[in-house]
Amino acid sequence: xxxxxxxxxxxxxxxxxxxxxxxxxxxxxxxxxxxxxxxxxxxxxxxxxxxxxxxxxxxxxxxxxxxxxxxxxxxxxxxxxxxxxxxxxxxxxxxxxxxxxxxx
Numbered sequence: 001x002x003x004x005x006x007x008x009x010x011x012x013x014x015x016x017x018x019x020x021x022x023x024x025x026x027x028x029x030x031x032x033x034x035x036x037x038x039x040x041x042x043x044x045x046x047x048x049x050x051x052x053x054x055x056x057x058x059x060x061x062x063x064x065x066x067x068x069x070x071x072x073x074x075x076x077x078x079x080x081x082x083x084x085x086x087x088x089x090x091x092x093x094x095x096x097x098x099x100x101x102x103x104x
Contacts, residue, residue: 026072
């Protein structure tokens with residue numbers, strides 16, 4: 001394990017940084033408890049001369065917990081259920097997936 005992986009393990013173990021979630025595969029119905037870092041940045045979209053600001057929900061999850069997330073998989077955060085939309089992306093070190101979510 002390198003220093004980056006060790007740092008990620010500590011960050012995701014910290015209750016102030018990450019929260020418990022459930023991942024459910026959209027193809028195999030496999031279910032797994034994971035820890036995620038939840039983010040909700042605003043997204044600005046240009047539409048003609050207008051600029052539309054919309055809320056988003058994104059989570060970061062370790063590659064060691066979900067090896068191959070796919071669009072259509074479910075992420076459950078507390079009582080809220082989300083579907084992965086778009087292609088998941090990984091960070092430079094290939095340790096963390098960023099998942100773009102929409103309410104299910």
